[in-house]
Amino acid sequence: MRNEVLSYDVIVIGGGLAGLMTSLGVTGSQKLALFSKVHPLRSHSLAAQGGLNAALGNVPGSADDSWEKHTFDTIKGSDYLADQDAVEIMCRMGPEVVYELEHWGVPFSRTPECKIAQRPFGGADYPRTCYATDRTGHVLLHTLYEQSCRKNVEVFSEWLVTSLVIEDNQVQGIIALHYESGEVRAFSARVVVFATGGYGRVYGNSTNALINTGSGIAVAYRAGVPIKDLEFVQFHPTTLYGTNILITEGARGEGGILVNNKGERFMKRYAEKLMELAPRDIVSRSMTTEILEGFGFENAYLHLDLRHLGREKIMERLPGICDIAIDFAGVDPVKEPIPVQPGQHYSMGGIDTNEKGETKIRGLYAAGECACVSVHGANRLGGNSLLETVVFGKIVSTHLREFLKSQGDTRDASFLDKALEKEKQRIEELLKRKGERRYTEIRDELRRVMFADVGIFRKEEELRRACEVVQRLKRDYRDVSVRHKSRYFNFELINVLELEGMLDLADIISRGALARRESRGSHFRTDYPKRDDPNWLRHTLATFTPNGPEFDYKEVKITRYAPQERKY
């Protein structure tokens, strides 16, 4: 039993929304297993608050909303780096998928007409964001998990996938480490789907769960899969000062305002029309500018004021925000403004896929935040990430079923056996290493440098410094030892394994940002403050080599919307 290789048609890695949605589309017809570092209900998807976008036209003022307008808002928001065919697919499927989720039991908030309620969100011309108070991610994750129980999806919880096995451009399976036993095992699969989320914790000041180390993206990268647009990192404008826990954009959608230390609603100077509801990159930069110019509080944060909304509306629409502000900052939003600052939030980039979720490896797919389709381009609009997870989870499940039907089983068990031996050896060596360095020092320095030098405002000198620091940390990593030798629940080993991937991703992000000499969406270069379409209207691709990432670029798909200047 111990060394028997379990074989599946499909292995999905990640138990968040994208992974569950993919699984639900596959289960029943195929032999499926879902792997997750944590129980699926502990996935980071549940931290999403504000909602998901779909042009349902359910609320006053949105009757003439359409998927085409949603497409345009998304492409404009992306600063024209999104692939327009993929955005069209996502926005067109939005309403159908939202109705499907509703039929599965998602308890959406309702309009007086008993329809799904929608609220205004950043960068959108219509109130289009479907929500369940301010706990939309929580209810979506719970609903999809409920459905996975109904359909008896087989789940391997608390397994870390440490490598992906590819031979002859074809997926063979995965190698994974079991937290409890410490066992390293191979699992054979004809199709592997990455749905492993983002890498927020490569940065300091992140809204992300502690588990978001980007391990999935890093594993795919090491296996030779190209990684796209990783220099585009979203900084959310409103994260709670102190802990950087997310305070939803919905708080501004419901009417909350941002105020500086002079009591001024400063966003009117930066985005005259949309003000606080300009896209996130613009609001985050405006806030950072205010703080740098001395208009912040304690030189660190600004105020998000909800008081004028009144207790009733706050408690009805934003109860989760109240809990968070009270639990973590001791501030009751009904009575006091919430101290907020921009923080790392989301990864626009990720595993390079096409609009079907396919990678260039046969049988390998990716969906959700770990993937870069690209529907978000250089800046994601709020409410589009949840939408992406469910739409592309569904799309991937459809295409992989076709793949399984049309392709023969070309797996060769010997490749997996060899890979397993190699992986066991790698982990064995890691445990035996006698270095002086602690993983925590390297991790903490990495987070500091990424936030400080590859952050909201970037420039040549700082980016160069960051690249150098990352190189040094990669060298230092070779001297990291694992002090704890037991196999059983060895979190130190897990952290050390994941840190290697974090360093790889930081390397790609910082070098990609240094190379891109323009400003586009979330990537803002103070030394190149203009967007440069002739040279840089293209995706970055990074491929693993032993000497670091090798960069290449590829065309952005433009269908109907010619790039123009973004004004809000």
Add this chain to the structure above:
Amino acid sequence: MHHKKENIDIEEKVFSFKIFRFDKRKDQGPYFECFNVKAKKGMTVLEALLKIQEDQDPSLVFRYSCRGAVCGSCAMIINGHPNLACRIQLANLPSPEVLIEPLPNFEIIKDLIVDMEPFWKAYRMVEPWLMPGEREKQGEHLVTEKNRAQIDQFVNCILCACCYGACPVVSRDEDYLGPAALAKLFRFIRDSRDKRNWEDTFKRLDNEHGAWGCDTVFRCVDACPKQVRPTDGIEALRRRMVLRPFIRQAAHEAKSESK
């Protein structure tokens, strides 16, 4: 409810954590071990535990994920009371001596990590998914905001199992489904979209391991870090079981009206 928490200065103050240790593979029995942690502003119990794991004893294990009191991973007993370790700030603790134990009513695997399977099994037993009637031809089911608000507190359950750990009935009857699962069932029963056959559902739960097992001593309500009141759900299930024929009719009429 207004807590002025951030003014309490705990910077550099040393907190002593007395932590339950047990490794089912090798320890004869559990023991306690003390670790000192220098506090920082805003530090939570979870952050202190991570600090101990990183700097002092990597063999100390516990579950965690979101660090924002929404994922339910880090439920444990803190100073005798079930809570989420990430939700408790050191500044709000009554003393710098902190007692940390795993959730009761579960088999301990190692230290603060327990085997949650009985909890998930009870959850699956109640068939916790919507059973809608015929699919609407187009668009969504129509639901009143009032109905949504009625199930809201049960929807908010994060399945952290604090209630299960606090429940005196679970501790004496391992077949009792427990507060979270029963409250979850009520979340669906009360959802106007759900058309499950109550007779089938109640047949399995109309007994002392189901809805009638509850002692109604509200330990679960007291334990819940998300202000859910599982006992309300269990009481409401009981009412429906007793008054089944009448309520069924009334609910049917109400649903017809809302269409």
